[in-house]
Amino acid sequence: MLSLSPSEWSAIWLSLKVATSVAVVTIVPAVLLGWFLARREFRGKMLVESLVHAPLVMPPVVTGYLLLVIFGRHGFMGQWLESWFGIRLIFTWQGAVLASAIVALPLAVRSVRLAISLVDQRLEEAALTLGYHPLRIFFKVTLPLAWPGILGGILLAFSRSLGEFGATITFAGNIEGSTQTLPLAIYSALQVPGEETVAMKLVIASLILCFASLFISEALTRKAKKKMSVTSET
Amino acid sequence: MNLDIDIYLKQGRFLLDAQFKCFESALGIFGPSGCGKSTLFRALAGLVRPDGGHIVLGDVTLFDAAQHIFVPPHKRNIGLVFQDARLFPHWSVEQNLRAGECLKERIKNRPYGFDDIIDLLNIRPLINRSVDDLSGGEKQRIAIGRTLLAHPKLLLMDEPVTGLDISLKMQILPFLAKVHQTLEIPTILISHDLGEILQLTDRLLLMRDGRAVGCNTLDKLVQDPHTLQELKGADLTNLIRVRVKQHNEERGITQLQVFDNPEQIIRMEWCPELIPGAEINIGVSANQIALAAGRIDAISMRNQLPGTVVKIVHAPDRSICHIETTAGLLFVEITPGTEQDLSLIDGSEIWVLFKSMSIQRL
Numbered sequence: 267m268l269s270l271s272p273s274e275w276s277a278i279w280l281s282l283k284v285a286t287s288v289a290v291v292t293i294v295p296a297v298l299l300g301w302f303l304a305r306r307e308f309r310g311k312m313l314v315e316s317l318v319h320a321p322l323v324m325p326p327v328v329t330g331y332l333l334l335v336i337f338g339r340h341g342f343m344g345q346w347l348e349s350w351f352g353i354r355l356i357f358t359w360q361g362a363v364l365a366s367a368i369v370a371l372p373l374a375v376r377s378v379r380l381a382i383s384l385v386d387q388r389l390e391e392a393a394l395t396l397g398y399h400p401l402r403i404f405f406k407v408t409l410p411l412a413w414p415g416i417l418g419g420i421l422l423a424f425s426r427s428l429g430e431f432g433a434t435i436t437f438a439g440n441i442e443g444s445t446q447t448l449p450l451a452i453y454s455a456l457q458v459p460g461e462e463t464v465a466m467k468l469v470i471a472s473l474i475l476c477f478a479s480l481f482i483s484e485a486l487t488r489k490a491k492k493k494m495s496v497t498s499e500t
Numbered sequence: 501m502n503l504d505i506d507i508y509l510k511q512g513r514f515l516l517d518a519q520f521k522c523f524e525s526a527l528g529i530f531g532p533s534g535c536g537k538s539t540l541f542r543a544l545a546g547l548v549r550p551d552g553g554h555i556v557l558g559d560v561t562l563f564d565a566a567q568h569i570f571v572p573p574h575k576r577n578i579g580l581v582f583q584d585a586r587l588f589p590h591w592s593v594e595q596n597l598r599a600g601e602c603l604k605e606r607i608k609n610r611p612y613g614f615d616d617i618i619d620l621l622n623i624r625p626l627i628n629r630s631v632d633d634l635s636g637g638e639k640q641r642i643a644i645g646r647t648l649l650a651h652p653k654l655l656l657m658d659e660p661v662t663g664l665d666i667s668l669k670m671q672i673l674p675f676l677a678k679v680h681q682t683l684e685i686p687t688i689l690i691s692h693d694l695g696e697i698l699q700l701t702d703r704l705l706l707m708r709d710g711r712a713v714g715c716n717t718l719d720k721l722v723q724d725p726h727t728l729q730e731l732k733g734a735d736l737t738n739l740i741r742v743r744v745k746q747h748n749e750e751r752g753i754t755q756l757q758v759f760d761n762p763e764q765i766i767r768m769e770w771c772p773e774l775i776p777g778a779e780i781n782i783g784v785s786a787n788q789i790a791l792a793a794g795r796i797d798a799i800s801m802r803n804q805l806p807g808t809v810v811k812i813v814h815a816p817d818r819s820i821c822h823i824e825t826t827a828g829l830l831f832v833e834i835t836p837g838t839e840q841d842l843s844l845i846d847g848s849e850i851w852v853l854f855k856s857m858s859i860q861r862l
Contacts, residue, residue: 392586394573395545396600396650410590 270467276443277451278471280359281428284447285479287363288427289420292374296419299371300378301404305387321433322372330436333365337437361438362445366427374423377487381415382408414489421483428475448472501525501654501686507543507553507563516540516550518712520705522688526680528697529690530734531707537690538583540707541656544688545580546573557654577606579652579685583659585643587631593642594627600650610651612683620682621645621675637661637668641675648679655679655687661696673699694718694734698783699862702739706730722786722813722820722831729815736786736820738830739862742766744774753802753856756782764826767802768859781862786820786833788858791842792851801853805830809848812839825852 270278299318303311321329337344337355347353355361385408393403409416431449438445440454448468455465502523509516516536529537542548544555546562549570555563557578562571587596598614601607618624621641626634634642640660647655657676661669677699680687691697697704704721706714714727721727722736742756747770754771758764759779768782795804807825812834821832821844830852834844842850 386586388582388584388586389588391547391573392580392582393588393599394547395578395580396646397574397577397603397606398599399574407588 270471271464273442274451274464274468274471277446277448277468278475280362280443280446281448281472281475284359284362284366284430284434285424285427287360288367288370289424291363291367292371292423293416293420296371296374296378296423297409297416299375300416300419301382301408303375304379304382318375319372321369326369326430326432327436329368330365330433333361333368333433333437337361337364356437357439357441357445359438359445362430362434362447363427365433365437366430367423369430369433370423370426373426374419377419377422378412378416381412381419384415385411414486418483418487421479421486425476425479425483428472428479448475501527502556502558503527503654503686504554504556505540505544507540507550507555509539509543509548509550509552511539511548514539514710516543516710518707518710519553520712520715522703522705522715524701524703525684525686526701527688527703527705528694528701529688529705529707530692530694530697530731532733533692535707536710537707538658539710541580541658541688541690544654545578545656546571546576547580577651577653579647579650579655581640581644581647581655581657581660583662585636585639587634587639587642587646589631591631593623593629593631593634596631596642597623597627597645597649599646603650607649607651610649612648614649617645617648620679635668636664637671640664640672644672644675644679648683648685652685655685657687657689659690659692662691662693669696676700694731695737695783695860695862698737698739698781719822719829719831723811723822725813725815728813728818728820732815732817736831736833737783737860737862738786738789740766740782740784740827740830742780742782744776744778744780746776747772747774756780758827760828761826764805766827766859767856769856771861783860783862784830784854784858785860786831788854789830789832790853791821791823791832791834791838791844792853793842795851796853799853800855802856803852803854805852807850807852809844809846809850811846812844823850823852 303315335341339356344356355364389407390403393407429449434447435450440446440450452465452468452472455461455468504521506519507516516539518540531537543550550563552565554561561569562576563569621644623641623645626638626642661672673696680700687700689697689700702718704718705712706721706727708730713730714721721731741759743759745755745757745765747754749770752770753767754774756766756768758766790801805825805827807823809821810824811822813820819834819836819839821834823830823832832852
């Protein structure tokens with residue numbers, strides 16, 4: 267049953283490529299935003315929080331539409347990228363990465379924020395009195411202690427982008443071999459009468475991928491929490 | 501240490517408003533919990549920014565509200581040992597100890613090395629252990645070592661032994677004085693136990709309700725009724741500098757010579773680990789001393805010193821009689837009844853009696 271055709275394999279392969287790219291590009295913004303939200307009080311924090319979390323509650327198709335408006339041929343970012351760098355995101359797999367990343371970022375930020383807020387600030391104070399520059403503290407104390415939680419968040423973003431549908435199909439389109447990820451391929455298969463077995467195979471493949479990545483993400487988050495509870499006892 | 505502090509800091513409903521200067525190399529801060537001792541340390545280390553005033557250490561202005569000066573904590577070179585050791589859980593004991601050593605600039609002129617501190621604090625057996633496997637006292641010793649190895653120009657210790665039981669305290673306290681004498685790093689120690697401070701210094705800053713209410717040596721503080729009242733609840737201890745003379749195992753005593761008056765011998769419980777000739781500090785609690793009109797031979801009090809009453813200070817809840825004796829000026833806690841029965845007045849000739857068992861080693 268699980269013998270897959272080349273186009274089905276390409277959908278799986280593309281999904282993994284997009285999800286991995288999402289994981290890579292969200293690390294830095296997620297860690298920065300998570301750190302700011304966990305450690306800093308600033309004016310407009312609520313606004314930043316709402317903006318970051320908006321894709322979590324917005325219909326993905328709306329996210330996709332907004333991306334079209336901003337990064338499309340006539341969008342200001344789209345025009346700018348094209349005229350300066352010759353980069354076109356719309357209807358490319360990189361566009362699928364952007365759409366998935368925007369949708370997945372809030373999940374990553376939430377995990378990172380939690381992980382960083384669990385790092386005992388008293389340890390950061392101790393490092394300050396030892397002469398550590400705040401940047402050094404971030405890399406030597408905060409980041410290593412929050413790392414399992416951060417990794418969990420990144421994996422969550424990975425899992426989320428494996429399942430991304432609405433924003434991707436709106437912004438990147440449903441082009442086989444180029445932007446047709448697993449959920450899009452399932453959707454296409456369901457549109458064609460008699461293709462139910464293909465759809466079923468792809469659904470099973472999708473389930474396996476999602477559960478595997480969620481399982482790893484959960485395991486890492488637990489490890490992080492355990493580490494934190496040891497810290498708070500000392 | 502040449503420290504000049506005048507700070508004002510409001511934290512919620514708590515107000516810290518403390519002024520004092522300190523020129524000695526060691527200072528103890530004494531006061532009830534919640535009086536602002538720790539907040540004062542945090543301001544000194546730069547972990548909080550006061551709302552007003554200034555902090556000057558030596559020739560460096562660390563903070564001055566009027567001139568908008570605030571040296572950030574990592575540039576202050578002030579080591580702070582916290583009550584809760586705060587070791588980094590993701591590092592080994594040795595990595596913790598060497599935490600400050602990665603800052604080459606800061607430790608460039610450090611006159612002592614890693615091994616000196618390891619030996620001084622007797623922590624060599626702990627180096628290969630995991631941080632989680634250390635006891636509270638061991639953690640605290642590592643924390644002290646970590647701070648010392650970062651080469652601070654001022655060492656702050658915030659109740660480093662509070663919460664540890666007495667045997668653990670005795671694993672740490674003797675090191676504090678040793679560290680201070682050996683490394684010559686100016687030290688400020690916070691404690692709510694006067695005995696702990698006296699192991700390091702008899703120079704005290706008294707704090708209450710966020711204010712500095714007295715800064716002087718203990719014997720001076722005890723002579724002033726106001727500061728005596730601030731010492732309420734403290735176990736007032738006389739500090740006597742002595743030289744170990746000889747042991748008398750049969751009689752179960754060790755003879756000590758008063759440092760300033762070698763003729764005067766003080767007998768303490770036999771303490772074989774003291775080396776004859778060594779100079780040590782001993783403490784005699786003010787409420788462990790008895791007064792008598794004359795010498796009493798048939799009594800178990802091994803120490804009887806003649807003296808003259810210099811001054812009697814009355815605070816609302818206690819009276820302290822200051823007596824110039826052959827072992828120096830001692831303060832003795834007395835009840836109003838004693839004062840009447842012995843008709844104590846300034847200039848009275850009196851004998852001071854205390855048991856060899858009542859002597860503490862500081």
